[in-house]
Amino acid sequence: MKNLLFLFLLLIPFTSFSQIQKNNQSPLTIGQIMQEPGKWVGSLPENIYWGEQGEKIYFDWNPEQDTLSSLYRYSLKDEKIEKVLLDEKKNLPGRRGSYNDGETRKVYTRNGNLFLYDVKKTTERQLTNWLENAYSPDFALDESHISFMKNNNLFLLNLETGVIEQVTNFVQGEEKPDSENKGQAKWLENQQKELFDVLNEREAENKAQENRREEEEIETPEKIYLGKSRLADATLSPSGDYVIYSTYDRPENSKSTGVAHFITEDGYTREQDARPKVGSPETRATIGIYDVENNKTIEVQTSAIPGLKDLPDFLSDYPDQIPEDTADIKEREFNLVGSQWHDEKNLAVVVALSLDNKDRWIMLLDPENGEMELLDRQRDEAWIAGPGIGGYSISAGEMGWMPDGKSVWFHSEESGYSHLYSVNIETKEKKALTSGKFEVSNASISNDKKHFYFTANKVHPGVKHFYKIPVEGGELTQITSMEGHNEVSLSPDEKLLAIRYSYANQPWELYLQKNKAGAEAERITHSTTEEFERYDWRVPEFITFEAEDGAEIHARLYRPENPGNNGPAVIFVHGAGYLQNAHKWWSSYSREYQFHNFLVDNGYTVLDIDYRGSAGYGRDWRTGIYRHMGGKDLSDHVDGAKMLVEKYDVSPEKIGIYGGSYGGFITLMAMFTEPEVFAAGAALRSVTDWAHYNHGYTSNILNTPVDDSLAYVRSSPIYFADGLQGALLMCHGMVDDNVQFQDIVRLSQRLIELGKENWELAVYPVEPHGFRDPSSWTDEYKRIFKLFEETLKE
The missing domain is CATH 2.40.10 (Thrombin, subunit H)
Incomplete structure (x- = not known):
């Protein structure tokens, strides 16, 4: 590959796809594997839920391979599966809704109206009939009322009388102060009153009428002006005396990136607004309290949140950023989210999450005075996350009140793994409910x-x-x-x-x-389809090997039945960073799993690693990439390559690597920083510079570019492009609104300026981050196979 690639165009391949396909020793073809999964693998059941009486199981399915999936049901009585007809589907109780305490009744919405379902009688009662949209229904006031949201306000429906009462009065925008005449206008007004008695008489009459109307009017809820914030939800206390409302505020001064669509219906290029970049102002979330009985708002007091001035450990690398006087340290910002009322008392539990992702506080809130008490603080010098915990500054995680009403349960990684805990709201005693x-x-x-x-x-x-x-x-x-x-x-x-x-x-x-x-x-x-079942799909070997630092790494291994001496190998890198793929269930990377079977048929050994940063292995594994992506996560793949050479007779000169998204990022880092280990790499939809990725994901791991520039420089492939020696294929969708096309364009320009020639770029004009069209998938994986055939085989 001697010619430089012109930006955005494909390098003309020296070996055609058809010639490569002739060398295929597998009964599979890449075109088969890359079909729509529903047509090739089969339509798999999804979105499973039970009927109200537990006699039927409903699920989305498409065994007939229609254009769209349909709702099916399995009858436990008849032991039959049938498609749910449209008329029946329209009349099914809403899947989402709320049950009363005994789960004998359920309230839900359909087409914006409220419905009440009697589980025992299997009868439905329509409570409203309007063209508006009600949402978030729930039982309230000892189940005598239904609370619901409509037009961004909380309402109560009396089940006995049918009367609907508006509880809150949220108003978008700012309160407009009464205009006050000043200067010339005020002088003219005073002059008129001095000259004309009739004006003063009429003003007095109007004032008297206004006072009488105010005396006779029913008191209405106080207007709560939201300003530029948006209402997220509002929930009523058990007694009905208080409302906790949540708001969020998307920053206006956050510059968005753009995605250009070149293939459009009308033939004109269309620009699409996409996400901001890391370090941009963040969405803010908070809560407020409305005192229903006294018709006033109560401010939430946050002074009980401890450690707001605690500085993160990474600042030791930047001593100039640490104030000499502790009094000059600013309190960290935080979001308040996830309020949950006690079943009987006017108490709620809320979660405070620091914007720097390093603290999670579980707080007890007294709505009478807005004061909070600390129940539990979780701090991680890397970032707070894990199963049931969340991981972003607006995600409260799984939690709730214990049945005794005296404690709250939640998840924590205190032990190094996400487990269940409870904490007593009075004694503050914490107890681990699970461990291991x-x-x-x-x-x-x-x-x-x-x-x-x-x-x-x-x-x-x-x-x-x-x-x-x-x-x-x-x-x-x-x-x-x-x-x-x-x-x-x-x-x-x-x-x-x-x-x-x-x-x-x-x-x-x-x-x-x-x-x-x-x-x-x-x-x-x-x-599964008959065509899919004709192939004997492999169960990979589930192996472990030791990393250079002694850590045990889990992986999937695929081996030919008769591997040759010094054979070729390919290492696959899963995407998403915090995701698991060396597991024992059907992979979300189903196309890649099938491609690995195809590679094995053609003589390759394939290794699929749950590297540092992957899900399923606890806190230390999750945070092993903190401040250095392309560090231990890459060295785990280097150690995997060494293991293949030492244990499975793979040639050290015939190892390739490929992956998409985070997997594409690791592929680039491997090709740029470990060129003696990897002879070829295919980097798909790759992050090339983390300073250009989104905030929620990136700031967790690398902080922000302004605060921690060292982490971004050592983690971004674009800084290491000069190290490229092997053959590199890059593939990217031009309408990718996640890892945007700009990423690969910037790296391409860098490679051009460095004078690198052993690379090529394939672009896909209509594809987003996850490809949709089978022809694009097929083209991409034919190129990957061609790359490995040309570089890893003699």
């Missing part, structure tokens, strides 16, 4: 308030089972038994489990099981 070297997610309390149900990877980091424990903690009971991933939906009476299950080489299917440990699960659906 595994992670807990999707926690909820059972109907009888005696148990927690949750998902955990206790038996293996790559296996997820459904568990229960006593609500106050104790021994875990594993309920599911199929190895892989068990996504569970409990029946209304909690006697049965609807399980969406998959294994490494078996796509997702729907199963039914009794809610009993060791019970056998019965398969309900058969979704």
Whole structure:
């Protein structure tokens, strides 16, 4: 590849795709693998939920391969699957809604109207009939009323009388002060009153009438002016005396990036506004209190939030940024989110999240005076995140009130893994409800308030089972038994489990099981196509190997049946950073999994690593990339390559690497900084400079460019492009609004100025971050295969 690539154009390949395809030793073709998954693999059941009586399971499915999926139901009585007809679908109780305490009634919305469903009688009662849009319905005031939101205000509907009362009066914009005449205008007004008695008489009459109207009028809720903020939600206290309302404010001075669409319906280029870049002003969220009885607002007092002046450890690298006098240290900004009322008392729990991502405070709020008390503080010098915790400054995470009403439960990584904790609101005593070297997610309390149900990877980091424990903690009971991933939906009476299950080489299917440990699960659906099933899809070897720092790394290994001596190998790098792929269930990278089978058929060994920063392995693994992306996450891949050479007879000169998004970023860092390890790399939709990525993800890991420029320089491939030696393929969608096309354009210009010749860029004019069109997927992966064939095989 001797010719320089002209920006935005493709380097004409010396070997055609058709010639490469002739060398294919697999019964598969890349064109097959890159089809729409629903047409090739099969339509897999999704969005599973139970009917109100627990007699039917509903799910989205498309076995007939229509244009769109449809709603299907499985009848436990008839043991049959049928498509739900449109008329029946329109009359189904709303999937989302709220139950009363005994779960005998449910309130929900349909087409903006309120409906009340009697679970035992299976009858529905329509409560409103309007063209407006009600949302967020719930039972209130001992279930005598329904609270709901409409037109950005909270309302109450009396179930006995049908009367609807407006509780709040939120107003967008600022309060307009009464205009005050001054100067010349005031002088003229006074002159008129001095000269003409009739004006004074009429003014007095108007004032008297206004006073009488005010005396006779029913008191209306005080106007609460939101300014430029937007209302997120408003919830009523158990007594009805207080409302907690949440607002958010998107900064106006945050400059957005743009995405240009060149292939459009009308033939004109269209510009699309996209996200801001890291370091831009952030969305702010806060809460307020409205005292219904006294018709006034109460300010939330935040003085009890500790540590607002605590400086992050990374500032030790920037001593000039640390004030000499502690009095000059500014308090850190934070968001208030996630308020949840006590079931009976006028108390709420809220979460405060620092904008620098390093603190999470769980606070008890007294709405009577707006004062807060600290229940728990979680601090991480890297960043707060983890299953059930959130990870962004507007995500409160999973939490709630314990059945005793005296404690609050929540997730914390205090032990190094995300586990359940409770804290007593009076004594502030904290208790670990679960513990061990595994992670807990999707926690909820059972109907009888005696148990927690949750998902955990206790038996293996790559296996997820459904568990229960006593609500106050104790021994875990594993309920599911199929190895892989068990996504569970409990029946209304909690006697049965609807399980969406998959294994490494078996796509997702729907199963039914009794809610009993060791019970056998019965398969309900058969979704895969005959064409897909003709190929014997491999179960990869689930291996571990040791990193240079002694850490144990989990990986998937794919090997040919008769691998040759000093054979070629490809390492795949999953994207998203905080994601898991060396697991034992059907991968979200299903096309890549199939491509790995294709590569193995053609003589390649394939390794897929859960590198540092991946999900499923606890806090230390999650934060192993803090302030240096392209550090341990890349060295884990280098160690994987060495392991392939030492243990699996792979040639050290025939190792390639590829991946998309974060995987593309690692591929670039590998090709630029470890050229002696990787002979070829395919970087897809790659981040090339983290200073140009979004704020929510990037600031967690690297802080901001202004505050921590060292982290950005050592983590961004564009600074290391001079190290390129091997063959590099880059592929990027031109309408990518996540990792934007500008990223790859800037790197291309850098490579041109460096005089690098051994690279090529394939651009896809109509593709966003995740490709949509099978022809684009096919073109991209043919190029990847061609790259490896030309560079890794003799």
